[in-house]
Amino acid sequence: MSPPAEAPPDAPRPVHVKAARKVFRPAGRDPVVAVDGVSFSAPRSTLTALVGPDGGGKTTLLRMMAGLVAPDGGSIRILGFDVAADPQPVHERIGYMPQKFGLYEDLTVGQNMALYADLHGVDRDARATVFPRLLKMTDLGPFTGRLAGALSGGMKQKLGLACTLVRSPELLLLDEPTVGVDPLSRRELWAIVRQLVGESGLTVVVSTSYLDEAAFCDHTVALHQGRVLAEGTPAEITARAAGRVFVATSGPATPARQLQAHLFQQPGVVDAVPEAGQVRVVVEQPGLPPRADDALVVACTPTAPRYEDGFMVLFRAAVGDAPAASIDLTRRPDGPAELPVVEVSDLVRRFGDFVAVNHVSFAVRRGEIFGLLGPNGAGKSTTFRMLCGLIPASGGTLRVAGADLRNARAEARQRLGYVAQKFSLYGDLSVHENLDFFASAYGLRGKAKRARIAWAKAQFELEAVARVPSGQLPGGYKQRLAMAAALLHEPGILFLDEATSGADPLARRAFWGRITHLAEQGVTVIVTTHFMEEAEYCDRIIIMDGGSALAMGPPAEIRAQARSGDGHEPTMEDAFIAIVEAARQVAREAAA
């Protein structure tokens, strides 16, 4: 997508950021330079992506562009206005969606949308065309009367986007709009945004941690530690990885994730991710396939680079070594390997008339990584909460480590670790205080406690931020802290609810490295995720929609279900969308 021909090249650009700088000075601690001399501009009618790791300055930059944070230096001109001096004219012309869209949770979906329509001056006629479209895009149509607070996390995110898009502004600023949104909705959401750019000549600046999304933007700006790491069209960024990308195939006995873990640790390897049963590898030296254990790699063929590969090349050059992704338990979970650790049969959960989980059954063996996948509102989180004993089941049985945690003794809960969807450690306590508290909560004390805390700080590289209140940490650190707190007591079972949402690619690699390593040491891991490629790390996955299980099995089997005649191997995302859409089609036909 290139700028329309009618826009002269010297026309004032809607976004013009020059040497912008922002320093936060928290009381009693060292100042933090959040944005350090960033310059970039966005031409009219283009889609610009801000990418980069957590704490890179994306959110602060967007907030400064929206006039919500006053810059400490540089100039920011939005639509020709100096936004720092006079934000009001900018507010009248832009749409802005914050990372965590503050919905009024005690208002209904329809009331939230009507409020923003009124605030943006959208009249009744326009509403009659816009609302149905937004509701269709977000699948919120059936829920207009529901309170926003009663929506699932992903649905809230979509409602936030719908509220932002009630009118089409001159400039749209979106801060990670698709975090926690399922692949189906993500596709629809981007279709809308691109359509706005194409039809209405809208200019969009979006920050994202989904690099596949950056790939179809017109321009991308990679931020790292408050500075611009690289800037260019997706093609330019992608070109950085030219000749360096290979696809490695493992032998039948080796799961792809094991090969990935192996390759990722090899010298000269920039990136390795499992992909459709194989492993995609990016190397430092163009044309030189990765060195690897011959016993693992059966074949290694060059392939075309994509945006993410280019980004990783740039990024690894700036960051240096990948964080240690291994993790060593001092005490491995015991018990026979083949015994199911988590057993769910015929699980039902109703909220009033609404059936959130509808007769779901599965079993997870010791040391297995089990993935729960599904669109927003599929019932994943509800299932999770029942497994953890937070809400009672309406029907069916569930056993975790041989007990129903709902009424199990405290000792049963001792065996599990839980990382919630939303960061839920004590924000006003420091990293160390949080670790100390959770260690004690799990019965650790004295020397053992100190040893475990030291272990956690070392494993998750938290030593440097030990004194920082955890609420002020950047997202990636929060996620690591949450993991560290959940692993202090070396649980045999780990529950991770959308633990990688909003995390940057490098953090996600490190996260999965640790998970893989934990599973190898016998830890059972149950995980939900919206990154479909992450399902490749799982031993088995279950796909849910509307509270029911649609498919279950190893990733390869699931992918096979979606294999079409053209011989092209579908990605997990393709498979997921095909399965969910097929099931919805059946449901519609049954209803009709």
Next chain:
Amino acid sequence: MSSGPTPGSSLRRLLALTRKETWQILRDPSAIAIGVVLPLLMLILFGYGLSFDIRNLPVAVVVEQASDETTSAEAALRLSRYFVVHPTRTMADAQRRLAAHEVNAILRFPPDFARDLARGEATLQLVVNASEANTARMAAAYVRGAISTWQARDAHDGHPAPEIPNVTLEQRLWFNEANRSQWFLVPGVIVLVMTLIGALLTSLVIAREWERGTFEALFATPVRRGEILLSKIIPYFAMGMLGLALSVVGSQVLFGVPLRGSLWLLVLVSSLYLLVALGIGLVISTKTRSQFLANQITFLVTFLPATMLSGFIFDIRSMPVALQFITQVFPARYFVSSLQTLFLVGDVWALVLPDAAVLAAMAAVLMGIAYRSTHKRIA
């Protein structure tokens, strides 16, 4: 989808925000609790529960040597509705009962009471438990009253008392002839309700918007800061007025508290106070973004002064001078003074006008500060 800036009208945004706030109020039981339940509850408690009028006070009566005189004096005490007489044999026993709170006072007739009385000078001993000073003082006064009534009637066995020079008080209580403390307490309900709605509720709702991050998306819309402020003022103003209506109607229906001043003046003064309370709530919430702190500070600067330093229970004129001075900073005292006058006396312009002027000035200043310190910025 239309293109280009369509800021829409300010009125429309204001209406939308006000409607949103109203929906939130209607969905939140805590708002109803503070707007409707609390006024009624306080009205009933103030009206029926709080009273300074002592009755059935248990008194131990120790008669060391029974005589006709002691019997008739004791009977006089028994007849009084203020006391319940507990005849007690010995002083030691009575003292034990006083210490154990079985009785609140001891009245002791000494051994030679009858003889002394005949001689013209008898002494009674009264011991009160003064760990509640007010009750003790009233108990002492009532005992004194009962004894002197008895003396006047019975001590002279029907013979007219010899003429002696004496001074008596003829007491008249203006504006509240029947001496009903409800009439004096009920206006206080209005002050408390308005303070809670105006300052506490408003500062909490705004702090909540900060805590939940709802302001971030709101600030980036065409909405202006004045509209945000007004949208917080209008619904809670309406709620405060509802509280006023409930209190006024309730106090008239339940306790017959008269409204001798004019209704419009009452509404005007109340509106001014409500604006001041709202102004305090708004200013506090621009300074603190946490509900806990907003709650603590609001309580300290509005609610406590409204109960303790407003003259609604404790007369300002009895306070130390320094404290009297401090009360002038708090708006509640002006409102309480006007309310008491408007309810019980009438439109006393010389009193109400200065109070209203002070409240209006305070409201203007606070609103100005709130407007100036509100920015559509999050950092």
Next chain:
Amino acid sequence: MVDTLFRIFALIRKELLAVLKDPKSRVTVLVPPILQCLIFGNAASYDLNRVPYVLLDLDHSGASHALVAAIEGSGVFERAATLDDASQIAEPITRRQAALAVVIGHGFERRLMHAETAQVQVITDGRNTNTAGTAQGYLGTITADFAEAWRADHGYPATPGVRIETRAWYNPNLETRWNMIPSLIGSITMMMTMILTAMSVAREREAGTFEQLLVTPYRPTEIMIGKAVPSMLVGLVQASSILLVAQLWFRIPFAGSYGLLYLCLVEFLAASVGIGLFISSIARNLQQAMIGSVVVVMPFMLMSGLTTPIMTMPDALQALTALNPLRYAISMTREIYLEAAGIRQLLPEMLSLLAIAAITLPIAAWMFRNRMA
């Protein structure tokens, strides 16, 4: 068992850190109680002094001057104006320049000389029935003393009458402050601890940390204890600071046993914390928790005997105060502080508080787990 204690200790430590780490909230925990105590102690008094009054002396005689001197010599009344005519009374009273008017009629002295009863008219402002009543009481005493002195001066034999010799136990000068300030120990700490407790759970629910807590091996009872103890500790610190102000600033002598006082305070705080936890387990969010505690604290305060005695309330309301922990706290602190009461005397109150705590705390613990969805 030891494990449980360590776990609870960790929770208590965490709670205290959360409250005391932030200097702002540290200030809001300590300063308001002391400030409130100082202000209440000075403001909350039914004792009168320097009450402005207007005088209309139509007699202008030696006797009337002597009476006026007696009135003003008491220190309670301060003349705001001297009037010449009855028509002038309305204005100062209506405008609140004076709280009362004293009218000495013509022939005041003549009547006394003729051994008659002379009347003094007192007009009080009914907008504050308290002040009016107290002022009348003072004036009654002053005039009675005046009459007696007048008789003595004019050679009349001492009135054949009954003199009442009054002794006030525990508070010899009948100062309101003496009973008000010990009562504040309970009132102030209740307000703070209840709100603090109600908030602590609601805040965790809002932040999602409560779920994290429920997934750990903590039992509901342990969480309940871990939530209750820090609030009680904060309450004890506040109570101690008020106790210090009472003795060092207001110089009210402490008569009883500190051990017993603290034992009673612990019980009382447990009961208020139980109610706070109960509110927070019902509340859906922080705002509801806070408003809920305000709506509950208000009637507790009004019906506690703090401002008006319990025994003047209607019987039905008196019976309801049995549920009010503050009522017990106020009577207990007064009895210990001023009367040096022993444990035997306080047993009924202590048992009542124990019962309140024993009902609310377990309900709250049960609600933790069962009000999750």
